[in-house]
Amino acid sequence: MASVTFPQTLEAPATPTTLKLVKRERLMIGAHIIAALVSLMFGIFMGPFQTFHRSPTFVQYFPTIPVFTFYYQAVTAHGVMNALFFTTFFIIGFSYFVMERSLQRPIKSVVMGWAAFASMAIGLVMMLFVLLTMPQQSAVLYTFYPPMIAPALFYIGLVLLALGSWLASANIFLTYRDWKREHPNERVPLAVFALVVNFIVWCIATIGVAVEIVFMLLPASLGILKVTDPQLARTLFWFFGHPLVYFWLIPAYVSWYTMLPRQAGGRLFSEPLARVAFILFLVFSVPVGVHHQFSDPGISASSKGIQTLLTLIVSIPSFMTAFNVGAALENAARNRGAKTLFDWPFKQKWNDPVVAAQLSGMLLFIAGGFSGLINASAQLNATIHNTSWVPAHFHQTLGGAVTLTYLGIMYWLLPAIRGRALFSKKIALAQVFTWLIGMMLFGLAMGEAGLQGVPRRALTSQSPYLSPAGAFWLDVTAVSGVILLVSSILLYVNIIGTLFFSRQPMPEAEVPIETVSGDRTSPLWFERWGIWLGMLGILLLIAYGPVMTEVLDFQEGWNILRYMPTTSAPMP
């Protein structure tokens, strides 16, 4: 096998500097990571219990399943805690670390950083309070649309989370701006480039859900607003709901592009093309939300068609990433003595939990990515819309690629913050591989059940319509739930062990820090954000202009909130 010549774009390999985290950084980043782990703890354990609740055989033998006996409370807590609170806390904490280390400067304002954290933490406390004390009323799921209305605390908690995240975004943008003013003719390190993209996507996407909450759901919950329009609310929610997944994915890509090559023992194939991939995310990840609404009656088929094509395009940066990171991993394996065409995936550091977690996430992402392309095809969606195929898909992307990469990061970041070594690498490895196997089985079983017509997030063990094939696959799902429960326990054993019982010092060499951008060939205008925002604006007009016209339905006047009375969530 002739080795591929790498493009000569890297003049000087990035050199890691020694890790000297000052106390201020350890407190700030540590607070975010701990809050993320608390959120994840409330979310993660709800997952396996849902698979138990849904499996007819499991319920037959264990009629009472402890912990969250109300199934829809578990669904809501799982979604809200994992998808909204865990991810946001983790991404912001990780982003502060990357910004400060890569730019070699503190974030713009520590006070603003703590204000942002306080806002999000109060939001978390409010949300946990409402989820735990009002299980029935707050069971509106993490995709919350009217006319089902939760208690006001639910929405206030979300507003505080969003406010905090916007403050954090501002902090990150200002830090970048200060660096750029001092280095006008330099390329910002790739990791920071990607994070700037990420927080731009976040700030644009959250406009949709903020409008839904502040102008529709919260006033309805407080009793001020008596009517609502579910079609408009759904459209606003999914304007946010799909870019949200890229907000989760891009930090994982930051690790794959800028940290994993060195962790695996190789180097990145092409840094300029990595920047192109992130620019494509910036331009294409927002105008695609309607692909969650292919079955909605209020949006025309042509509007849906436009967003089908845009969704196919947003897969291109992920395909580029597969090549670029794949080449970096092959390079790492060749350095380690891989010789033949297909032995390089096996010659990886599968015994290092940080690397193994990210590689396992990539394996799951192959299945998750392709099932995503199926979902994006408007006609195929009719077969699988709202069936358990959909959670199968996003547990391989979010529960797989994103979560495993975050855990891989956690396995070096938490020790770095704590200043002690990871409690046990063996437990970490066992956690990674049980997660990989459990999530593969979960994806297979939920996907098959979905093709048998089993709906998502329904207490199917009590459903009269369940077919034998559907019941079989739900039982398999419960088996995957057991494996994932074991994996989750292993994760928290290691986290608690690292925080309180680890006695070894942290090996500094294991912390990946990118300090210098080795990229000397990508054009400087890549960082003229106005160009990309302008393109995004045009695409939004094309993709969402017709949709909003149809949903707002101007022909019948401006009174869009004219029909539907609001209700609180139905009681059991």
Added chain:
Amino acid sequence: MEINKFERYWLIAVGITLGAFAAATIIAVTVFGIRLPAPVERIDPQRLDQTIFANPGVRKIADNRYEAVIVARSWAFDAGPEAGNPAVLRFPRGSQVTFYVTSKDVMHGFQIEDHTLNLELVPGQVARATANFNRPGTYHIICNHYCGAGHQVMYGTIIVE
């Protein structure tokens, strides 16, 4: 900025793959006539008695052609007194049925097993879709959108004879 030869090949392959997906989507619409739900009408879910949904049920409109008007509520599909609760609809083999469905309270779903008919029922919107029943058998109508504590028992049945 240069693009490596192998990466160029890869990007071309990706382009062909996505082109095939896009072409398949377009062919599904133009050749096979698969239709996505599209706006029909807005109605007031509080005043369904002034619309076609005042009298849910199945009407024969031509040979082997039917119209089914169904109201979804928590937690049943109301297809008229003849269909009962949970609703049972009977069609002869080879029927083409156009469903008009709406929700009178919260969001519901409307999915027919083994048929590519899958609708979101949004209060205030009329959803319309057509299904062809060519194979005899029993197919469930499943509510696949969370609608509260009784969501899991919300269903109906279609029997093709």
